[in-house]
Amino acid sequence: MPLVPFARRLTWTLAPFTAGCEGVQSTFSTFGVEAESTRALALIMGIGASLITIAVLLLAAHAVRAPEGQLDHRRGMRLILWLGAVFPTVVLSVLLVVSLPGMRSIASEPHDLRVRVDGEQFWWRMKYEQPGSATVETANELRIPMDRTVAIRLGSPDVIHSFWVPGLAGKVDMIPGRENELVVRATRTGVFRGQCTEFCGLSHALMAFDVIVMESKDFDEWLSAASQPATSNDSTGRRLFEEYGCDGCHIVRGHVQGTPIGPDLTHYGSRRTLGAGTVPLTAEATSRFIRNPAALKPGALMPRFGTMSEADADAIAAYLLELK
């Protein structure tokens, strides 16, 4: 696309002005092919819109000041025709043609990595599907390899959510009963963030996830490690985990084969955040969350364990954090 090199130069020129807009969850800090070309389009449109606004306002100011009769009826009609009808028609037609290629999705091949992501109130279920081997399930953290095409299939079992990683690509809704696909390709490694953008209930604001782009080789290593069962040796926490019935909703592969209602906790300790990108992952935050999830995330579906002693919660948290 000829647009992209041009816009890259433009982006570079404007960098000092947009520096304040960078961040782990910003459309200005791109790390994906689609987001990059959209940023280019946005910059061009933004500059064009600013110029048009200034021109219209200057023209209006002139019109107010101009002496009576400076413009006669015939020329007034011509002004309406050219500036009101012809000019926008031409500009918009050009804009449409320029933007059409951006509506096409990146092509994906059958052997590309496939990830299934489900939005659930208020977290993300990630499943890495590899042909020929078992599916690896994690939660609230999306890891993808750099420079490889990844097909992300999106759905939801409860209400509508929307999958948005601003630096990677535009958002796509997750709709019960439907499946959408988003094909992405990351261009640099790093830690980024995505968030739910379709209002989904009480903790809509607290439904985010980390996006980690890795070197292709590192990613493959990580995936094979992630497919391994849990490795913690903490037997107290593990016992309490079962006693309190945590396995009613959570799986820790290799330890407890629970029901997969809530997030898979097999490698919980290796995650960066707790509560779907809400707070940094620590033992203390985990312990507090276990006893009263709604204090951190209003409307969370995990029940409150009000009767659980602080010591028990700490023990379970310690166990979970050991699950690397």
Add this chain to the structure above:
Amino acid sequence: MAAAPHRHPDQGDPDVRAAQEARLRQVWQPPRGLFLRWTDTNNNSVGTWYTLTAFGMMLFAGVLALIVRAQLAAPENDLVSASTFNQLFTLHGSIMMFLFAVPMFEAVSILILPQLLGTRDLPFPRLSAFGYWSFLLGGVFVGGSIFFNAAPDGGWFMYPPLTTEPELSGVGADIWMLGLSFIEVSSIAAAIELIVGVLKCRPPGMRLNLMPLYAWYILVVAVMILFAFPPLIAGDVLFELERLLDWPFFDAARGGDPVLWQHLFWIFGHPEVYIIFLPSIAIFAMVVPTFSRRHLIGYPWIVLAAVGTGFLSFGLWVHHMFTTGMPNISLGFFSAASEAVAIPTAVQIFAFIATMWAGRVVWSTPMLYGAGALAVFVVGGLTGVMVAVAPFDWQAHDTYFVVAHLHYVLTGGLLLPLLGGLYYYWPLFTGKKLSDRLGRSAFWLIFVGINVTFFPMHFSGLMGMPRRVFTYSEESGLHGLNLLSTIGAFVIATGIGMIILDMCLSPRRKLAARNPWKAGTLEWLALPRQENWGVRCVPRIESRYPLWDQPGFVASVDEGRYFLPDAEEGKRELMITSVLDAEPVQVARIGGPSVKPMLAAAMLGGVFILTTFHFYGAALLSGVAALAAILWWLWTGSGIVPEKPMKHAGNGVVLPLYASGPASSGWWAMFITMFADATAFGALMFGYFYYWTIHPEFPPKAAAGTNGPGWVWPVIALALVLTGWVLTVAARELNARGRVRFAQGGLVLAAVATAAGAAAGLAGPWFSGLDPTAHVYPAIVWVIAIWIAVHGVVGVIMQLYALARSLWGRTTPTHDIDIRNITLYQHFLAVSAVVGFITIGFFPEWV
């Protein structure tokens, strides 16, 4: 029968004029008394109440927004809980859209349309009053819910399944659906009133191409309401059936689809934007020529642009759904259509610029607001073009970028023009000007406030801030921008407060001159101390700016030298003219103060409110009471046989006092109402075919309760409904030929046939055991059958009403408006039955 020779009154004689004025004053005087004053139906009173109530709604929703902004001023703030926050933003959006923007347009139009058209009132003043009371009741019901922590909290778009799942959404969702449905009904009532007002109440000589542009805009916008609101009402029906009775229209597990709601909502929701925006442009189409001291350049361009915007706005709704995952061809098409709507908008803007350029601009407070509105709106319009481009929308959608965009559009395209209009039209209704000093200070506060609030949101959105979040993290880097937005919001509020202060000081100021802005349009005939009669006499129009162009115009009007300068029979009268050329066709008598519209609104409101709380028995009773009130109102107030057939309207024009069929305003109102009704039915049929397109097997095979209704019952039902229709038409023709007894017999048989048809329609799904909770197929079949059956029952009530009118001698062979209007209803019923029964009876078999 030869009429006695008519003596024309001598309008040159001051005594004659004084006597006429005394009679007019007597006839048009508003009712007095603590309660009785609220039974007024005149457009001056109802329009004022309506406008003030809508303004109050704006203030209320504005306060909600201030709380929202206060919560977001700092990261991880806990001023309000997540639950309260969700109620706040849901109600802010819903109130601004449904209880402020649309009603405000209708309120202002009810207030000024008669003045603009040189008529005394709107054709159905009691309908206006009914609309107002419905609006007030529904508005208080919906808005007040937040004080009981029961406000809707699913966003103003109410996407299921979040909102249809009873565990996730409380009574608030029902309050939204039912309360706002009630208000939508009142919006449609006002739209009908305004359309008929524009088409039938123009003064003689005001051909369509001489209409003030405001009237054109009203016409376009009211027609848009007529086609935009019914799909939402149909959606509301499906929505409440799912919430109350578990019919799975939006439940994916049972064949429903949450995306159907999005379609129905945005088919309404996008035109809604233009329904809000066009009337504000209309205000400027009145203000700009006045202060440019010349005719508007490009009148035909503007009319075409307004009509074009109206059409295009119905083809853009999908751009609200670009992220739902759709084929590229849809993306391209709806991107193109969404961008195209910028063209008529640009035409309108440049027509105003050309007019100012050609004229001599007199700077004034209304013009200041206009200039500010232009600046703000252009920004909003251009960001609108940006989000119309699908790839950019994928980033911007549901982020604060869109919040910025829509608020630029709505403050530039609604709020500022409306405030400019307030400063422009205030003297028309109070006789006094508002303060230029306060007005301009307020303007700068609001203008700066708008930019400080909303400009940073473009950036917070693109920096990753989604909409409808009650909190954001410290690390997000969004604190500064949000704090700025919050400060700006309070600056706007200060400006609004200053305008309120200005209005409150108004009664202490002295009267301004008549036509203080030296405008050229009819409404400025009003005197500083306004008479309730509207215009002294109905003028003859030869120009778009008669006050500028027609010599001696004001004096001739003041001296009653045109039409209807008197109220000699003591009746409230309007001149009805033909639709295209505004040739006089009738002098219509309209209703005066009455308690019936208020009563009908209260009873109908009861149906919606009681249903919200599942008091179905009481709701049914309230419905029967509403029906009784409406019938009482119609029986005593419509189709009245006048004491004489013809009347001298002045200047040698003799007009009938009674009209039926297309010459009458009532026939047009019925025709327009049925268009709205047919649109709602069309939306349900859209639902049927929508489900068919998303399911490979529709109806689903081999499941219990989903086989039916077969073709036999639908065919019987169709035959019966069509028989009822033919018999009604026959009754109309027999009556017109003087065979009154046969006509009455025909109506009896027609009622029996229509009633049997309604029952047979329900028999199909009933006897085939269709279970509406099992799957969406039986549910949608039931809905179509019930829709037609309910319309059949209404048709029967109408047939019996016409029969009673005939038996009581209120319908005669020459006075037949009732029977003509119900025949019109039957035409639409017949079409619904053909489409509906053939679809549910045959369609599944054919494919």
